[in-house]
Amino acid sequence: MSEGTVKKFMFVNRKAPYGTIYALESLEVVLISAAFDQDVSLVFMDDGVFQLKKGQQTKGIENKNFSPTYRALDGYDIEKLYVEQESLDARGLTEDDLLVDVTVMSKAEMGKLMETMDVVLSF
Amino acid sequence: MSEGTVKKFMFVNRKAPYGTIYALESLEVVLISAAFDQDVSLVFMDDGVFQLKKGQQTKGIENKNFSPTYRALDGYDIEKLYVEQESLDARGLTEDDLLVDVTVMSKAEMGKLMETMDVVLSF
Amino acid sequence: MLHIVNKSPLERNALESCLRVAQGGALLLTEDAVYAATRGNAAAEKITAAMAGMKVYVLGPDLDARGMTDRLIEGVTSVGYDGFVDLVAEYPTNQSWL
Amino acid sequence: MLHIVNKSPLERNALESCLRVAQGGALLLTEDAVYAATRGNAAAEKITAAMAGMKVYVLGPDLDARGMTDRLIEGVTSVGYDGFVDLVAEYPTNQSWL
Amino acid sequence: MKFAILINEGPYQHQATDTAFLFCKAALAKGHEIRRVFFYHDGVNNSSSLTEPPQDDRNIVQRWSKLAEEHKLDLVVCVAAALRRGIKDENLAPGFRISGLGQLVEAGIEADRLVTFGD
Amino acid sequence: MKFAILINEGPYQHQATDTAFLFCKAALAKGHEIRRVFFYHDGVNNSSSLTEPPQDDRNIVQRWSKLAEEHKLDLVVCVAAALRRGIKDENLAPGFRISGLGQLVEAGIEADRLVTFGD
Numbered sequence: 001m002s003e004g005t006v007k008k009f010m011f012v013n014r015k016a017p018y019g020t021i022y023a024l025e026s027l028e029v030v031l032i033s034a035a036f037d038q039d040v041s042l043v044f045m046d047d048g049v050f051q052l053k054k055g056q057q058t059k060g061i062e063n064k065n066f067s068p069t070y071r072a073l074d075g076y077d078i079e080k081l082y083v084e085q086e087s088l089d090a091r092g093l094t095e096d097d098l099l100v101d102v103t104v105m106s107k108a109e110m111g112k113l114m115e116t117m118d119v120v121l122s123f
Numbered sequence: 124m125s126e127g128t129v130k131k132f133m134f135v136n137r138k139a140p141y142g143t144i145y146a147l148e149s150l151e152v153v154l155i156s157a158a159f160d161q162d163v164s165l166v167f168m169d170d171g172v173f174q175l176k177k178g179q180q181t182k183g184i185e186n187k188n189f190s191p192t193y194r195a196l197d198g199y200d201i202e203k204l205y206v207e208q209e210s211l212d213a214r215g216l217t218e219d220d221l222l223v224d225v226t227v228m229s230k231a232e233m234g235k236l237m238e239t240m241d242v243v244l245s246f
Numbered sequence: 247m248l249h250i251v252n253k254s255p256l257e258r259n260a261l262e263s264c265l266r267v268a269q270g271g272a273l274l275l276t277e278d279a280v281y282a283a284t285r286g287n288a289a290a291e292k293i294t295a296a297m298a299g300m301k302v303y304v305l306g307p308d309l310d311a312r313g314m315t316d317r318l319i320e321g322v323t324s325v326g327y328d329g330f331v332d333l334v335a336e337y338p339t340n341q342s343w344l
Numbered sequence: 345m346l347h348i349v350n351k352s353p354l355e356r357n358a359l360e361s362c363l364r365v366a367q368g369g370a371l372l373l374t375e376d377a378v379y380a381a382t383r384g385n386a387a388a389e390k391i392t393a394a395m396a397g398m399k400v401y402v403l404g405p406d407l408d409a410r411g412m413t414d415r416l417i418e419g420v421t422s423v424g425y426d427g428f429v430d431l432v433a434e435y436p437t438n439q440s441w442l
Numbered sequence: 443m444k445f446a447i448l449i450n451e452g453p454y455q456h457q458a459t460d461t462a463f464l465f466c467k468a469a470l471a472k473g474h475e476i477r478r479v480f481f482y483h484d485g486v487n488n489s490s491s492l493t494e495p496p497q498d499d500r501n502i503v504q505r506w507s508k509l510a511e512e513h514k515l516d517l518v519v520c521v522a523a524a525l526r527r528g529i530k531d532e533n534l535a536p537g538f539r540i541s542g543l544g545q546l547v548e549a550g551i552e553a554d555r556l557v558t559f560g561d
Numbered sequence: 562m563k564f565a566i567l568i569n570e571g572p573y574q575h576q577a578t579d580t581a582f583l584f585c586k587a588a589l590a591k592g593h594e595i596r597r598v599f600f601y602h603d604g605v606n607n608s609s610s611l612t613e614p615p616q617d618d619r620n621i622v623q624r625w626s627k628l629a630e631e632h633k634l635d636l637v638v639c640v641a642a643a644l645r646r647g648i649k650d651e652n653l654a655p656g657f658r659i660s661g662l663g664q665l666v667e668a669g670i671e672a673d674r675l676v677t678f679g680d
Contacts, residue, residue: 448618452571452603452606452646453645454646455603455646483574484571484574485605487571487606487646487647490646490647490649491647491650492645492647492648493644493645493647494644494645494647494649495622495644495645496641496645497643498647503647520662522568522615524614525575525612525615525672526612526613526614526615526618527571527572527573527574527606527608527609527612527624528606528610528611528612528613528622528652528662529611530611532611532645533611533652
């Protein structure tokens with residue numbers, strides 16, 4: 001029934017990694033969505049931008065460092081990664097701090113992009 | 124071993140009712156603590172002040188209205204209820220909106236009171 | 247699109263983030279977010295400002311549960327769960343700001 | 345007393361509430377709260393201001409996990425889990441601002 | 443209209459699953475179809491057959507099972523999230539089934555609307 | 562010194578139980594006593610014997626059981642909170658026991674310090 005349907009999916013990541021599991025389990029949905037040949041966009045805003053921070057070392061908290069997975073996304077043809085400028089600014093981060101290439105956009109541009117989506121999932 | 128020991132327990136309630144279970148399950152601990160003849164204080168600050176709002180009607184959300192339990196607290200000899208003034212102000216509430224008698228105090232007084240406690244539990 | 251917020255505006259940043267980014271459409275406040283649309287709440291003016299650009303709704307049963315029904319600010323529409331369903335049906339896309 | 349905060353300062357109000365009420369003592373930032381003590385974070389100046397009246401600590405393993413170790417603001421002391429234990433032992437009372 | 447529902451939090455701790463349930467009831471009463479309810483994150487805990495709330499409280503798990511039976515709902519629990527949290531066939535309540543995350547993406551594709559309830 | 566620990570969130574969803582575990586290990590390594598670990602709210606889910614995380618992830622439930630065995634820890638799960646969430650003797654992991662809330666208050670009285678880990 002879903003044969004051939006292509007919808008615009010957006011995954012909105014607003015939470016920091018490790019403090020809660022949302023970032024990790026969101027990534028698991030994103031990877032699965034790739035198998036369905038949908039038009040997938042990832043958004044990182046608010047504390048979600050911290051998910052992409054370089055240099056994560058999780059040995060001390062005895063948790064799994066899943067940040068390298070973001071680098072693997074383009075192997076799944078997931079290449080639309082958007083980051084909100086205002087969120088970076090409020091956290092003292094720049095594009096250079098992020099471990100993948102992203103498109104940085106303003107809050108207004110982000111809002112307009114959301115309006116063009118079919119399905120928005122927020123974690 | 125705890126025979127005769129009386130400690131100052133403070134329960135700090137900072138969360139709104141119904142959105143999460145913390146307010147209800149905090150109240151359950153408070154009621155149990157009464158059986159141990161401890162010196163119990165309850166603090167309501169931030170969204171926790173909403174727990175004491177008069178006129179709660181939970182039929183529409185199909186949940187249990189547990190707010191009458193606060194009125195029953197003095198039957199358990201739990202009579203020290205403190206509310207932070209600044210939290211009321213930020214939410215447009217006054218003492219008249221609350222369903223039990225409380226002592227309203229400033230943020231600084233609240234902070235000093237906390238310093239006098241032996242055990243502080245925050246929900 | 248329909249924006250749904252269920253967090254208290256004085257505890258979390260969800261409402262603020264939503265209002266920062268949203269480009270019109272509608273906003274539905276549910277669960278602890280209903281406090282945002284009540285008189286005297288420090289966030290109420292954000293809702294008043296938002297009404298210039300979007301329709302604002304509140305889930306009535308959540309207001310009732312919290313004893314805040316008589317404090318709903320003017321211009322905000324209270325709906326039931328059936329109204330919630332209608333809003334989701336009316337707007338092609340929706341987002342829950344968790 | 346020892347105040348413990350584990351929530352991001354830009355997502356929740358826990359740090360702000362703690363700093364509003366706390367009367368000196370020590371503050372330990374753990375989990376997502378460690379971001380508050382990093383350079384460039386909008387909450388960092390609150391921590392700087394708080395240092396006038398209280399000692400501020402951060403849980404190092406949580407900073408490392410988040411890749412923020414090299415951004416810790418000056419004057420904040422990084423401790424491990426053993427340092428966390430020492431702080432709890434040192435102060436007669438502690439409170440977790442959940 | 444066809445709806446799909448995503449629930450991210452467990453029973454009792456957060457109101458999210460209550461709101462989702464009342465939303466589903468209202469949607470069904472209006473003649474809409476609920477294509478699938480997908481339970482993810484701690485939401486998988488809504489399917490535990492072992493829950494036993496106090497008698498004067500709502501029984502969140504049972505009312506999902508009952509709604510599923512009455513309306514032939516497809517209640518799907520994410521297998522990966524469920525294994526992490528101790529939900530397996532042996533403690534799975536009636537009307538739920540355990541399956542993969544693909545069922546969520548598929549529901550998003552097939553339904554006219556996907557609505558998320560969480561924390 | 563005698564510590565008591567209160568854990569209010571379940572495994573994996575929140576870091577609270579990880580931090581609590583590493584705190585306990587550090588306290589024991591320093592020669593302190595852990596008088597009791599009390600699991601409340603969703604924290605009761607830390608005691609589910611049915612959890613099965615991915616092999617490359619930490620096993621939160623098992624490591625609590627192991628720590629309890631090694632150090633004779635008293636891991637107490639609140640009965641009221643557990644019933645609401647589907648934790649019973651039949652899915653209780655080794656080293657945990659189910660009891661009443663009084664055990665939390667008692668631990669607060671008997672221990673020199675009570676430390677809370679939650680959300």
